[in-house]
Structure formats: C-alpha cells, structure tokens
Amino acid sequence: MSVQAYITRQIPEEGMSILKKKLNVSSWCSENVMPREDLLKHVKGMNGILCTISDNMDKEVLDAAGPQLKVISTLSVGTGHIDVSECKKRGIEVLNTPDVASDSAAEFTVTLVLLVARRLLEGMDAVKNGEWGLWKPMWICGFEMGGRTLGIHGLGRVGFGIARRLKPFNIERIIYHDLYHKEYASSVGATLVDLPTLLAESDMLCICCAPTPQTIKSFNKEAFAKMKEGSILINTSRGVIVDHNDLDAALKAGRPMAAGLDVTDPEPLPIDHPLMKNPKCIITPHQGTSTWATRINMAKAAASNLYISLLGH
C-alpha cells in the first residue's frame, strides 16, 4: 500500500516537486486557507500531512485522518496550531522548519526596530500628503541606535540574529532574558538579566520567545509600567505573548513610546481594534519570513521533513 500525503495549501514548486517524486501526494490547490470541512474530508487515510499555521491541527483533525497518520510537517517554526501533546500520545511525529527561517525573521525584526526608531512611516506619509516642505533641522527626528541598550526576550536563533545585526550600529549594551544562560551570547557581548531588568533598562526591546504558559500574555499592564521612558517594543514572535488592549493604553501613557508588531492575536487584528488607529503602533501582516528564498527553503524543508519521516531516508 503506497504512502499517502496531503498538502493543505499551494506551496512553492520547489517543495511540491520533492514530494511528488517520493510519495503519492494530493493537495489543496489554492493560496487561501482550506475550509474546515474540506480539511476534515481530505486528511482521511493520509500517512503524512504538510500544513501551515492557518490550519488548526486539533483532535478532530487527527481523528478524521485515522490511526495511519504518522507525521505532521508544518511550513513554519511555530507549532501552536498543532495539538502537540495529543500527537505525542498517538505516536504522530510533529516536524517544523526552524533553521531556514531565522535569518529573514531576524532581518524583519531589525527592519521594524529601525522603521519605528527613525519614524519611516511618518516620513512616507509626509511625502504622500504634501507635508514635506524645504529641509528643516528638527523635523521628523528619530532616535539613533548609538549608545542605546538593546534587550532581547528569548535569545534563540532569531534573538541572536537580531543582536548580531544591530551590534555594528554602535549599540552600547546588549542584554537578554531567557530560561538559562546561552553560550553564544558572549560572541555578541550579551549579558543575561532577569525580566524586570530587561523591561527597565532596554531602549529597544524585542520579543523573541516562544509562546508558553509563562510567556503568554506576559506583556501586560504591569510589564509595560516597568518599561523605560522613550523605549520601543517590537514583537515578531507570537501575538499571544502581548495583551493588546494593555499595549494600547501603555502607548497612550508613553511607556513604551512606540511599538512595532508583526504578529497579533488574533491575526488579522480586527480593523476597529484601537491599536490599528494608534499612531504609535506600526502593524505588519506577519511578514517575518517573507523573502522568496526563505519561503522556498521552508517549503523544501517541510517537504523533506515529511518524506524522510515517512520513508525513513
């Protein structure tokens, strides 16, 4: 009986072709998310599923697939959309794409740090709206990286990548908070600190930790009150780590001074959410890994993960 795999979305051809060569594969041929009833129908009888973060891979889907399901391979680093403990109980392997995504995610986070610090959006709007007059010395002045303290919450691949990229901008100090000390931190001169210190001393604070019971909604009213005046908060990790209503209030109170969010909870954020209108908050639509090369590499990695797990080579 041949090995069957299902792909829940149209993915780059470089990934598709790997799977077509090795397995009996069918797929949902659309850029858009599979409707729930179609997902439950098409996973029936599959040995492996390649999914994205938009697919809620819960008990119902696992039941619909059947006991022959051996592996779920996700086109992402995050696995929050998969019931990982239930998969473990059923002996279903869960695989993701951490290594190929970190560079573009770190790059995007730095993009947001600089975009917010140097007020690029205000600049772009001023050009479009005819507010750009002749050169003025004190117009749209932003804050410089030089002499600042960069704080990283979670010094994993992405957090470390951010630290490496910002270091040449004459950053004074890099501090990080994590569950434990990281060996590679010393190569960028980063020091481990506790969370209150990270909040109080960072001029730019980047959230790079995974969503866990400890971190979910940890960036709330109490946390924001501890942040430095004039600081910037960037979140490119997962939206659930931040309480968005508290963030709106905190921005209005000036602590932090500004924020950049590439991830929110939910995604998309409803158009009438106060953060969408808050001029101190820039929101981007989950673009962290959106380079052509990275998405292709993620597709190839997810496809390879799937067939290696199913075929053992």
Next chain:
Amino acid sequence: MSTKPKVFITRRVPESGPTLLKTQCEVAQWNKDDPIPRNELLSSVKGVDALFCLLTEKIDGELLDAAGTSLKVVGTMSVGYDHVDLQACAERGVKVGFTPNVLTNAVAELTVALLLATSRRLKEAIRAVENGLWGTWKPMWLCGPGLEGSTVGIVGFGRIGMAVARCLKPFAVNCMLYTDFAERPAEAKEIGAEFRSLDEVLAASDFVLACVALTPDTKEMFNKDLFKKMKKTSVFINTSRGGVVQQDDLYQALVSGEIGAAGLDVTTPEPLPTDSPLLTLDNCVALPHIASATHNSRGAMSELTARNILSALNSQPMPSEIKAS
C-alpha cells in the same frame, strides 16, 4: 575697543550651535522652521563676519557680494556642499566649513532602514493592514528579496558608504562590492568589501546603494543606460543627493521592470511634488530627506558648524573645512 564679530544664522537650529556662538559673537537669527526668503537673506547678511546656513541657502556670488568684504567664513550645517560655490568663496577669501562624520552613523542607519523597508515591502504591507487587505497567512504574499545570500554594491566608498557596508555585513550578505574613483584597500579589507568597476557592480548586485557626493562627474549618473545594466530584481537605494539620479529614467526603469524597486531619501526637486509619478508606484519608497534626522546628530551638526565658524574667526584651523579643488 573691539566689537564682537557678527554672525547670521539662517534658521531655527538645535541650541548647541547658537549657544556656543553667543559666547564670542553677536548673533542674529531667522528663528523660524521654514527657510528664509532670498531677499530677506540678502539684506540680513550685509556686513556680517560669518554665516551659519543650511543646504536650502544658495551660497553664490550674489550672496557673497551682498555680505561684503567683512564676510570671513560660511559654515553650512550639512555634509553636502553642492549649494555652495566654493570657487566664488575662494576668490573672496571666504572659508567654508561643513559637517562630515558627526552625521555618518545616523545616515548609515537610515540608509539600512530604507533598504530593508524597500526590499521587505513594508509600505505595501502596512497599507494592506490599514486598508483591511490583511487576510490569513499566505506562503508567497508580499515576499521580497532579503539580504541573506545577496550581493550588495556600494557606489561611492566614502565615510557613509563604508559605514553602510559595516552595518550590512552581519545580515548574511554573501558578497560586498564597492566602486569609487580609487580603491581603499585597507578599509575594504577590514570591512570585507571588494573593489570592482562600476559596470561590474551594477551587473552583479542585488542591492545598489548610491553613496556618492553630487559633483559635475556624478550628476545624473544613474540614468537609463545605468539602470539597464542592473539586475531586473535589483533594489536601488539613494540617500546621497537627488541630483545623481535622472529621475524620469528611474521612473521608467521601475515601471517597466528594468529594476525591481527603489528607496529614495533624496529627490529632484525637494520636496517631491505630490503628483510625482514615482509616488504612484508600489515598488518605490520615498522619504523626505531625513537621513541625518536624529536629535544626536542634528545637535552635533549645529555645534560643529559653530565651532567651524569660531575657529575661522579666530584664525585657527577649522575642525572641518572644505576647499575648492
């Protein structure tokens, strides 16, 4: 009995400069945010010993003559000096000061920010959110080139070009190239950049950065022929002077797919009119000349301009003097 030298400041500027000048000079100032009208300027400079100006004031024979023989020094609060007729100043024995170095970090930072915002399609992404076009996550939506594994080409390897190269290095750039009138082997080695001819840089680079000064040699150098030599997916970034670009050719190159995208902090004219065709393009990001716009650097520029002026008035070497070649 000696009288204090007279200085005229042509705009409201960060206090560090005027405060320093007031310790030794009698200071008059157009203390507004908008530029001084030409005829006001011409009458205000009559009989001054020094002029503290910005890049919005044309320092030419007419102005120098209006000031008269008392004028000893012009300090411009900018690193660009294409608005100053250096020859005319030299002929009249007027020294010229400018502000290199103190703004290099701010400009390098903004250049990198603009490159990232352009390549990662931030304008389109943010507008999509604002306009309710953000749906659920899609694998290939709004993807851009990214620096990882790319070739970067710096055209003009001066202070700013070198600072930008240093900042871009840790972005997993595969190859850093530069071109200039002369090689800079020591600095290039330290940064990890390689010298190439202009044509080689244009052909090989995924990102082309204009970091040249505006001179008769570089005026409109980025034109139709040059854009043809660039990769179709390339990203062009200009934070130097609008005058180095043939702007209509740039528009054509962007709209026809000759190049991939452009990020501009400087244009012709400035401000760019709101009906400029460049502003209709998704693949063109325009900023209003804010590369040195940080509180630190503008304060430092103001102070350095004052120190340039005071040194010249005291017949001492200026911290940053620019001479006609």
